Amino acid sequence: MSQEEVEATGWDAINEQMNRLYGEQEPKHYGTLIPYGLGGKDPLRGISAYKAEKPYPHWHFVTYGFSELYAKESSDPEYSGYGFELTLRLVRAADEEEPPAWALNLLQNMARYVFSSGNIFASGHYLDANGPICLGADTKLTALAFTDDPELPAIDTLNGRVEFLQMVGITADELEAMTTWNTNAFLHAAEEELPYYITDLLRDSLLLVPGIKDALRTGIERDGSSTGFFYVDQLEWEPGKSRLFGKAPAVLTMGAKQAEMVAKLLSARLSKGKELALISQKLRVILEPSPETVFGEEEQTVRIGLSEAAVRELSAILQPIEGEYKLSSGKGLIVRVNKTYIKDQDGQVVETIG
Incomplete structure (x- = not known):
């Protein structure tokens, strides 16, 4: 040979x-x-x-x-x-x-x-x-x-x-x-x-x-869902801040294109006792079942524990529409949805979602 x-x-x-x-x-x-x-x-x-x-x-x-x-x-x-x-x-x-x-x-x-x-x-x-x-x-x-x-x-x-x-x-x-x-x-x-x-x-x-x-x-x-990891283009986290008359809620930001799917995955994953990881190039946000809504922060990783009531509420209200979604069952958290811009191979915007 x-x-x-x-x-x-x-x-x-x-x-x-x-x-x-x-x-x-x-x-x-x-x-x-x-x-x-x-x-x-x-x-x-x-x-x-x-x-x-x-x-x-x-x-x-x-x-x-x-x-x-x-x-x-x-x-x-x-x-x-x-x-x-x-x-x-x-x-x-x-x-x-x-x-x-x-x-x-x-x-x-x-x-x-x-x-x-x-x-x-x-x-x-x-x-x-x-x-x-x-x-x-x-x-x-x-x-x-x-x-x-x-x-x-x-x-x-x-x-x-x-x-x-x-x-x-x-x-x-x-x-x-x-x-x-x-x-x-x-x-x-x-x-x-x-x-x-x-x-x-x-x-x-x-x-x-x-x-x-x-x-x-x-x-x-x-x-439930086998999707343990979900990649999102826009993903940001702002921790809650102390202020004179209380504390400002933490803010989780994502794009409109992924918002509707995140809502469905929350129900399909967390309601079955499974966590869901949202992944972007710079940040990982892990959503997991918890007796109450809690947060934990590490380098480039955020853990958000959501109560059963918070999972049901967020799954119901989160929409692919620009805006802020506040939880009555988890008052320390706001989910913000921004517009998503779909671009072609030349970088031109061909579709706007949200």
Whole structure:
């Protein structure tokens, strides 16, 4: 075996799994001319697209580059690189010979996010795209969910473990359902309507299906929410201050875009005895069940204990509308909601919430 063959073991391990599914089919492969490490704009070394026929025609994409494709470079012996590769299944027209370019761009954009932030994806994660997953398309799919590819189990390579995470296009209300319940549980409940979790830009919301909506309601009542961490763009904390005739209440500030979801998560998490962590780049706010409303502050972390009455009240009154929300059951706390401005790739405001 030559040195080149040894260094390509990670790439070969991915090919072996795809060959197991598609035999001798030659995929459409899109490589990167200038490696990311040498100044190229695309982090992935390549993307392959296979023609799949079951349960109906679709493209099956797989990435090369989140894991270590050549020699082992990371110090983690258990995982290869980031420990996963992404896949995507996309509806394919019968006469379609080339996969759509937007899907390739989307996969590279996911890689840019991971490579620049260091944040990795895992089964059960989700991501709000703040707009159509295919820019300019007339589609209701505005977010992404991540789950295990139904045909590609995790593999152990010479460079470590690699999982195959399938990216699934979802609607805004499906994102809300997964946030307030559980991503994989929701997708499992939708398997009949969404076989192999194939992304179809033209489909409607799965929550229009009575059986899925019933499964969601039952699941939330039984399990609460699996979302222990919720990322928010705007998050600020002002501790209460002493003044001449008493003490000014503490103020928790968040953006309107997240306010409605925080209200739902409060009920789905704290009422089940679970804490909820709100995370921004500079601050972590941990909301937790407590006999009474109390606060605790550490460096870049705030703990807010909420009584059962405060949880019920805040869940009921918090709205995605700019303003201050005062608690009668927790008089030492005000929740302030600011407008959220959604911007496009050029930094222009395209939507204002609140």
